[in-house]
Amino acid sequence: MPMTNKLSRVNDAYSRIKEEIRTNRMPPGFQATEPEIALRLGMSRTPVREALIRLESEGLVELIPRRGARVLPINVNDMKEIYDILTSLEPDVAANVAAKKPTLAEMRPLEKAAKDMERALAREDLDAWADADDRFHLYMLDLNGNRRLREIVLALKFQVCRSRIVTLRLRDKPEKSNKEHREILDHIRKGDAEAARKAFRAHRQRAAEELIKLLKKFRITNL
Amino acid sequence: MPMTNKLSRVNDAYSRIKEEIRTNRMPPGFQATEPEIALRLGMSRTPVREALIRLESEGLVELIPRRGARVLPINVNDMKEIYDILTSLEPDVAANVAAKKPTLAEMRPLEKAAKDMERALAREDLDAWADADDRFHLYMLDLNGNRRLREIVLALKFQVCRSRIVTLRLRDKPEKSNKEHREILDHIRKGDAEAARKAFRAHRQRAAEELIKLLKKFRITNL
DNA sequence: AAATAAATTAATGTATACATTGACACATCC
DNA sequence: GGATGTGTCAATGTATACATTAATTTATTT
Numbered sequence: 001m002p003m004t005n006k007l008s009r010v011n012d013a014y015s016r017i018k019e020e021i022r023t024n025r026m027p028p029g030f031q032a033t034e035p036e037i038a039l040r041l042g043m044s045r046t047p048v049r050e051a052l053i054r055l056e057s058e059g060l061v062e063l064i065p066r067r068g069a070r071v072l073p074i075n076v077n078d079m080k081e082i083y084d085i086l087t088s089l090e091p092d093v094a095a096n097v098a099a100k101k102p103t104l105a106e107m108r109p110l111e112k113a114a115k116d117m118e119r120a121l122a123r124e125d126l127d128a129w130a131d132a133d134d135r136f137h138l139y140m141l142d143l144n145g146n147r148r149l150r151e152i153v154l155a156l157k158f159q160v161c162r163s164r165i166v167t168l169r170l171r172d173k174p175e176k177s178n179k180e181h182r183e184i185l186d187h188i189r190k191g192d193a194e195a196a197r198k199a200f201r202a203h204r205q206r207a208a209e210e211l212i213k214l215l216k217k218f219r220i221t222n223l
Numbered sequence: 224m225p226m227t228n229k230l231s232r233v234n235d236a237y238s239r240i241k242e243e244i245r246t247n248r249m250p251p252g253f254q255a256t257e258p259e260i261a262l263r264l265g266m267s268r269t270p271v272r273e274a275l276i277r278l279e280s281e282g283l284v285e286l287i288p289r290r291g292a293r294v295l296p297i298n299v300n301d302m303k304e305i306y307d308i309l310t311s312l313e314p315d316v317a318a319n320v321a322a323k324k325p326t327l328a329e330m331r332p333l334e335k336a337a338k339d340m341e342r343a344l345a346r347e348d349l350d351a352w353a354d355a356d357d358r359f360h361l362y363m364l365d366l367n368g369n370r371r372l373r374e375i376v377l378a379l380k381f382q383v384c385r386s387r388i389v390t391l392r393l394r395d396k397p398e399k400s401n402k403e404h405r406e407i408l409d410h411i412r413k414g415d416a417e418a419a420r421k422a423f424r425a426h427r428q429r430a431a432e433e434l435i436k437l438l439k440k441f442r443i444t445n446l
Numbered sequence: 447a448a449a450t451a452a453a454t455t456a457a458t459g460t461a462t463a464c465a466t467t468g469a470c471a472c473a474t475c476c
Numbered sequence: 477g478g479a480t481g482t483g484t485c486a487a488t489g490t491a492t493a494c495a496t497t498a499a500t501t502t503a504t505t506t
Contacts (some may be wrong), residue, residue, distance in 0.1 A: 008459065033487060044461045045488095050276055057280045059371070066468050066487060081371045088315040089308070096307075148282070148304045149311075152375060231489065256457060267491045268458095289457060289498050 009043045013051035016041060021060055021071055024162055028073035028223055037069065058155050073222040074163055076215050082156050083208035089153055090137070090204055093144045095197035098188040102143055107189065109139045114181045121178060126168050133174075136181060163223040167214055177207065232266045236274035239264060244283055244294055247385055251296035251446055260292065281378050296445040297386055299438050305379050306431035312376055313360070313427055316367045318420035321411040325366055330412065332362045337404050344401060349391050356397075359404060386446040390437055400430065 017037070020026040032040075038048045052069050055061045061069045074082075116132035137157075141150040180203040187196035215221075240260070243249040255263075261271045275292050278284045284292045297305075339355035360380075364373040403426040410419035438444075 010459080035487075046460050046462090049488095050273065050459095053273055053276050054280055057277055065489095068487075078371075081369045084315075084319075084369055085312070085372050085375070088312050092307075092311040146304045146307055148301075148379070149308050152308070156371070233489080258457075269490055269492090272458095273489095288459095291457075 009047035010050045013037075013041055013043065013047050014054055017051060017055060018060065018158075021055075022158070022161060024165065026071050028071050028162065030071040031064075031068055033068035059159055074159060075222050076212060076220075079160060079163065079212060079215065080208075082160055083204065083211070085156060086153065087201060087204040087208060089149065090140070091197040091200040093140055093146075093149065093153075094184055094188065094200040095193040096146075097140055097143045098191055098196035099193040100143070101191040102188065106143060107185075110136060110143070110185060110188070113139060114178075114185055117178050117181060121173060121175065124173075129174065130164060130168055133177070133181075163211075163215075166220070166223060167211055170214055170218060171210065177203070180206075232270035233273045236260075236264055236266065236270050237277055240274060240278060241283065241381075244278075245381070245384060247388065249294050251294050251385065253294040254287075254291050256291035282382055297382060298445050299435060302383060302386065302431075302435060302438065305383055306427070306434070308379060309376065310424060310427040310431060312372065313363075314420040314423040316363055316369075316372065316376075317407055317411065317423040318416040319369075320363055320366045321414055321419035322416040323366070324414040325411070329366060330408075333359060333366070333408060333411070336362060337401075337408055340401050340404060344396060344398065347396075352397065353387060353391055356400070356404075386434075386438075389443070389446060390434055393437055393441060394433065400426070403429075 017026065026032075034045045034048055034052070037052075038045045041048060052061060052063060055069075056063050060072060062072050063069055113132050113136035117129055117136065120126075120128035120132055134157075138154075141153060144150075180199065184196055184199045184203065187193075187199055215223075240249065249255075257268045257271055257275070260275075261268045264271060275284060275286060278292075279286050283295060285295050286292055336355050336359035340352055340359065343349075343351035343355055357380075361377075364376060367373075403422065407419055407422045407426065410416075410422055438446075
């Protein structure tokens with residue numbers, strides 16, 4: 001029965017599998033064959049296959065010839081790769097945004113996200129903090145306007161998002177992070193691109209270093 | 224007859240279509256339905272479809288529900304997006320490479336590429352020049368070692384490669400470019416990361432600006 | 447002739463069929 | 477017992493079938 005639902009089955013399969021990966025219901029290393037997944041999603045192999053191809057090119061799963069799809073784990077080296085790229089990209093995003101001198105209305109979501117981060121930290125709600133942090137970075141990308149850049153950064157962040165679930169609880173309270181966000185905001189408000197870039201770069205590098213130190217300390221090699 | 228060739232049909236379809244796009248045999252805006260492409264490639268729709276999905280997620284084609292696959296044109300805004308990202312990434316690559324202090328053996332391919340660029344320019348062979356230029360940038364990515372970064376940069380460059388076929392002949396002789404490459408090499412040899420970054424950034428920005436000016440001058444809006 | 451309705455066509459999305467072939471279990475030999 | 481050969485099973489890669497539906501053409505009405 002083709003086209004039963006408005007949205008295509010491929011899309012359905014794609015977002016459902018992706019969500020299962022994000023929430024660790026399909027944890028790193030998890031393997032399943034196409035028929036298994038198809039059965040689980042209540043559709044035939046074809047749309048599952050096509051969804052898996054998309055997920056593969058996003059770097060979330062690996063398609064192993066006879067063993068099915070495997071959810072890719074992230075190791076320390078992967079983390080380094082990803083944070084290196086983010087360290088190159090995001091500071092320039094902040095600089096561009098600062099150079100554009102956004103209006104107060106455009107700044108509002110950023111300000112709110114920063115405030116939410118502080119409130120969340122005050123009540124020790126780490127999940128809410130992480131959520132606000134994501135929003136901060138996402139709005140920045142939106143303000144910047146470069147669609148391709150946005151997609152690249154989001155894809156990279158999705159790859160590390162699972163690891164954050166773990167590390168969020170292992171690390172110290174992210175007070176430094178909050179302060180850095182405030183600083184970045186200040187620079188953007190003043191339209192000081194160079195300062196915004198520098199501050200963001202320091203922010204990213206510190207966060208990345210801290211994270212990798214943490215993973216090594218706890219001997220977490222795969223996530 | 225499944226698995227007739229060693230390599231899978233999907234791979235075959237993928238690389239053949241990609242090559243046709245690169246060489247402008249499937250020019251920007253070109254549209255074809257799945258059965259048409261399948262016929263042309265001498266296989267059934269299934270592998271073609273899967274190849275197209277991969278090409279779509281690389282940003283090379285657009286899959287329009289009832290009209291088939293369309294080869295995406297690149298406009299000035301796309302160019303800006305892409306060069307903005309490259310301007311963020313490649314200077315840091317050069318800086319990382321410089322910081323690593325590569326051995327003479329590791330430097331050799333870079334040196335050779337730079338020399339090839341000069342020789343090619345001396346005999347006015349623009350294609351050979353472009354080829355050597357590509358090699359220079361590619362070796363840099365290899366030395367840097369970040370696989371994800373490499374794939375991202377290559378995918379972005381593929382999107383603009385067709386435009387270069389045109390602009391290569393419209394622009395002045397790339398003498399400045401050659402000089403800049405030499406400079407970057409010097410900084411890397413000395414292990415001066417900051418200088419390498421700065422030089423590469425200037426290189427990219429100048430090249431991008433020049434390109435966009437050219438496109439505007441010749442009223443080229445789509446490629 | 448213009449506008450609308452009906453019919454045809456064809457492309458997609460999905461399901462299913464099937465040959466090939468790797469993986470694993472079992473049997474055989476030293 | 478360990479190593480090697482054989483057979484079965486099942487997953488993949490690919491082809492094909494088919495219902496749905498957008499697009500186009502033809503027919504009909506005003």
